[in-house]
Amino acid sequence: MRCLKTINVERKDEYNRVFFKSSLVSLAVMCVLFLIENLVFPGQFVPIFAMPTFLALLFLYPIHKGLHLLAFLRYREDVQMRFKQHFYVLPCLQVRVRRVIPKWRYIISLSLPFLLISVGLILAMILTPVFHSPLFIILVAVHAGMCYPDFLHIRNIIGTPKHTFVEDADRGFSVLVSEE
Numbered sequence: 001m002r003c004l005k006t007i008n009v010e011r012k013d014e015y016n017r018v019f020f021k022s023s024l025v026s027l028a029v030m031c032v033l034f035l036i037e038n039l040v041f042p043g044q045f046v047p048i049f050a051m052p053t054f055l056a057l058l059f060l061y062p063i064h065k066g067l068h069l070l071a072f073l074r075y076r077e078d079v080q081m082r083f084k085q086h087f088y089v090l091p092c093l094q095v096r097v098r099r100v101i102p103k104w105r106y107i108i109s110l111s112l113p114f115l116l117i118s119v120g121l122i123l124a125m126i127l128t129p130v131f132h133s134p135l136f137i138i139l140v141a142v143h144a145g146m147c148y149p150d151f152l153h154i155r156n157i158i159g160t161p162k163h164t165f166v167e168d169a170d171r172g173f174s175v176l177v178s179e180e
Contacts, residue, residue, distance in 0.1 A: 001100070001176040004164060007156045008172040018149050026145030033137045053135045057142060064113045064146055068095055071109030075099050096168045100176060103157055106166040110154050114147040 072079050078099035118140060125136035157166060157175065165176040 001165065001178055003174050004160060004177045005175040006169070006172065007175070018152070022145040022148035024145075025148045026141045029144040030137060030141035033141060034134075037137065053138055056135070056139055060117070060139060060143060061146065064117060064143065065095060067113040067116055068109055071105070071112045072097055072101075074105075075101060098168065100165045100167045103160060103162075103164045103166055103175070107154055107157060110150040114143070114150065117143050 069076075069079065072095070075097050078097055080096045080098055121136050121140050121143065125140075153173070157173075160175045161177065163178060165178070167174045167176055
């Protein structure tokens, strides 16, 4: 295999910049969802459920990372996890697969948390009696911001040829093409 493209994620989009952009995405999604809520159901907004929202926010990140791992279940012996600390207080779980994997599986692993959690939260918002509380709007918005780095990776990979492979590196990833 030969390397088609190497993407240095840490140099291209450093963590502080990605964190800031994902915070802006969360804020924008929250504003849009609050506007839609108030346009469709004016005056029915009920600001309650502070503790369930806080607990759900605590469990959102581990569930998100767990779904990334679920997509890599086939490669579980080559999965490496480690904690990194950002801003002196934020523990972040970093997942790396020390194996060459197909591009489509890498894209599925990056998009799986967004699809499952967002659809689940929107269905829960519609089907539960707390429909007009900010609980689900906040969770969907925070999760959209959490998925922003995943979409950056997908954007870098999506334009490569069909039958390519992705290999995680220390500071990013490499896109490989088979010689055959």
